[in-house]
Amino acid sequence: MIEKKRVLVLINPTRRFRHVRRLQRILKRYDQFLEIRITESKSDLIRQVAEFTQSDYVHLLVWGGDGTAHDAINALYRGKLETVGEHVGQDVGGPLGQLELESAASGSIFRKTVGFFRGGTGNGIQDSYEVPVRMSRQVTTYIDAIQHGYTIDVDLIEIEYNNTTRYAQLIGMGYDAETLVKREQHKAKTTKGRSITRPGMIQYLSSAIGYGLGEGFKKRTEFSLDLFSGKYAFRGPRVNAEFPFARLSLKRIPVMLEIGTRPYYGKMFKVCPDVVCNDGHIDVYVYDFAGRLDGIRSLADVWFGRHSRINQRYAHAAKPTIERYEVGALQVSSAIPFRFHADGELLSADLPSTDGRYRVSIRVLPRALTFLVPASFYRLFHPRLEETVVK
Numbered sequence: 001m002i003e004k005k006r007v008l009v010l011i012n013p014t015r016r017f018r019h020v021r022r023l024q025r026i027l028k029r030y031d032q033f034l035e036i037r038i039t040e041s042k043s044d045l046i047r048q049v050a051e052f053t054q055s056d057y058v059h060l061l062v063w064g065g066d067g068t069a070h071d072a073i074n075a076l077y078r079g080k081l082e083t084v085g086e087h088v089g090q091d092v093g094g095p096l097g098q099l100e101l102e103s104a105a106s107g108s109i110f111r112k113t114v115g116f117f118r119g120g121t122g123n124g125i126q127d128s129y130e131v132p133v134r135m136s137r138q139v140t141t142y143i144d145a146i147q148h149g150y151t152i153d154v155d156l157i158e159i160e161y162n163n164t165t166r167y168a169q170l171i172g173m174g175y176d177a178e179t180l181v182k183r184e185q186h187k188a189k190t191t192k193g194r195s196i197t198r199p200g201m202i203q204y205l206s207s208a209i210g211y212g213l214g215e216g217f218k219k220r221t222e223f224s225l226d227l228f229s230g231k232y233a234f235r236g237p238r239v240n241a242e243f244p245f246a247r248l249s250l251k252r253i254p255v256m257l258e259i260g261t262r263p264y265y266g267k268m269f270k271v272c273p274d275v276v277c278n279d280g281h282i283d284v285y286v287y288d289f290a291g292r293l294d295g296i297r298s299l300a301d302v303w304f305g306r307h308s309r310i311n312q313r314y315a316h317a318a319k320p321t322i323e324r325y326e327v328g329a330l331q332v333s334s335a336i337p338f339r340f341h342a343d344g345e346l347l348s349a350d351l352p353s354t355d356g357r358y359r360v361s362i363r364v365l366p367r368a369l370t371f372l373v374p375a376s377f378y379r380l381f382h383p384r385l386e387e388t389v390v391k
Helices: 017-030 042-053 066-084 124-128 135-148 175-184 201-213 292-297 299-303 307-316 375-380
Strands: 007-011 034-038 059-063 113-116 151-161 164-168 170-174 187-189 195-197 223-235 240-252 256-260 282-287 323-327 329-334 338-342 345-349 358-372
Touching: 007 017, 007 042, 017 034, 017 135, 042 059, 042 066, 059 066, 066 113, 066 124, 066 164, 066 345, 066 358, 113 135, 135 358, 135 375, 151 170, 151 375, 170 175, 175 256, 175 338, 175 345, 223 282, 223 307, 256 329, 282 329, 282 358, 299 307, 345 358
Parallel strands: 007 034, 007 059, 059 113, 113 358
Antiparallel strands: 151 164, 151 358, 170 256, 170 338, 187 195, 223 240, 223 323, 223 329, 256 282, 282 323, 329 358, 338 345
């Protein structure tokens, strides 16, 4: 049984008011141990998550879009750092120094968990952790996870750019970031006269198609990639190949560059299909299509993460394949400013470093936060140990 008022629910009501009212009706069935709060703004959400990290509440449930989830993750991890201090671990080299291998917050120091309802259009985090679609099932799934301890310690990505630090699970550069720029150009007026970006998958897809038919496959940025403590990992239709390295430097002009610790972005877009959420690595995917025709031909396979099919076609035609790397840290730099997104939040690297280049430094934070997950997802990571000999 859940202890009374050990669960805090934060609801961001900025859109989908009908869904918010329905969620509130469902949650009221459990109000004997849920504290339900409606946030008033982005800053209010961040403040309440920060207060949660220092409170007696153990579990946090958040309803909102991808931006809300991103803000909650950042506030939650910053609150954790305030509680346990900086982490140290095995040195993997690279510009960010030491890499955390074991969270100093494990055990009894920081026992907080978080789960995310499907409150947006994309719901990439929810897709990655197999959160049900039906709202009532989401509620019962999380109640079940809290009662039975269905949690997973998941990796985060630490991002340093423009003298700023953020935390995320997915970073995109190139096509998907520029699609967000196009979407930002389509604004809607609220009843209070403010301009907001039009939500919805149709708006995103129309921006993506418009950008692709325009300059999407021509306007590319040349990136210098410095990869640390990792391996090249090729997955083909019949054979897999890999080689390890301490440091690898590359120059690429990709259509997309995807960096993640979770597989899904947007509406079931499996952009990082081989990611494992808690293996202590960042997956880096270099999508290098020769032109628009190759991109259109590969669209369905890219969306569903069928990279082996694409690589088979490209290898036979002697074209570049989709490259995949597993790393502990990396730097991405360019001679010109560039945009990128973190969990769907559009950002820019537009402050030059001392060498005149524009740079984003990235490292993995293994097992940085604890997510509440459905029982089916939990069992994927926990074999039936009563029937297994573990030595």
